[in-house]
Amino acid sequence: MILNSRPSHVAVLVHSVQRAAEYLRPFGFKIGPEEIWDGEGTKEIYVEREKANSLLLMEPIKPGAYQRALDKRGPGLHHLAIDVLNLEEDIASLARSGWLLHPTSLKTIAHSRTAYLARPGFPALIEVQEREKLGDEKFFVEHLSLQTEHSAGKLLQAIGLESMVATTSSSTELVLSGQRIMLQDLIA
Numbered sequence: 317m318i319l320n321s322r323p324s325h326v327a328v329l330v331h332s333v334q335r336a337a338e339y340l341r342p343f344g345f346k347i348g349p350e351e352i353w354d355g356e357g358t359k360e361i362y363v364e365r366e367k368a369n370s371l372l373l374m375e376p377i378k379p380g381a382y383q384r385a386l387d388k389r390g391p392g393l394h395h396l397a398i399d400v401l402n403l404e405e406d407i408a409s410l411a412r413s414g415w416l417l418h419p420t421s422l423k424t425i426a427h428s429r430t431a432y433l434a435r436p437g438f439p440a441l442i443e444v445q446e447r448e449k450l451g452d453e454k455f456f457v458e459h460l461s462l463q464t465e466h467s468a469g470k471l472l473q474a475i476g477l478e479s480m481v482a483t484t485s486s487s488t489e490l491v492l493s494g495q496r497i498m499l500q501d502l503i504a
């Protein structure tokens with residue numbers, strides 16, 4: 317169990333970041349510029365980036381892991397990111413938690429002090445990034461009701477996401493600065 321973590325961004329894979337951003341615009345959120353990430357093969361837009369745990373919209377623009385994820389599972393939640401202070405120690409503390417270290421982590425730990433956790437049946441990857449300190453900014457993604465098995469609560473607790481993320485048997489929804497958003501509407 318990770319003792320010290322903090323929610324970072326929530327990443328959603330969509331067919332069009334522009335369309336998703338347009339859906340969010342009437343709510344008055346700060347929509348960042350469109351950025352192209354050639355290495356990842358994605359087009360990305362951060363919503364309320366300067367707040368802790370912003371919303372990240374991602375659109376695949378060439379073949380690669382994100383395009384494969386979109387082809388396989390369709391648009392939806394891609395990863396929940398958390399910040400930690402000691403990557404190796406914190407990952408080691410997850411032994412027997414049910415989380416599995418994604419093989420891509422070998423590369424990403426070396427390049428960017430970032431690891432990925434996965435669990436069959438859990439509807440998102442967990443991105444774990446090492447930071448020198450954990451921020452105390454206000455949350456933008458205040459709450460996430462995640463359509464998944466109730467038993468996933470234990471997995472969320474192990475990574476310190478239990479106060480931000482709850483499991484639900486109905487559709488996944490987000491509370492962004494007090495506004496309730498259905499994930500289905502965002503990715504439509």
Ligand SMILES: [Fe+2]
Pocket residue numbers: 325327372395397443
């Ligand atoms: Fe991310």
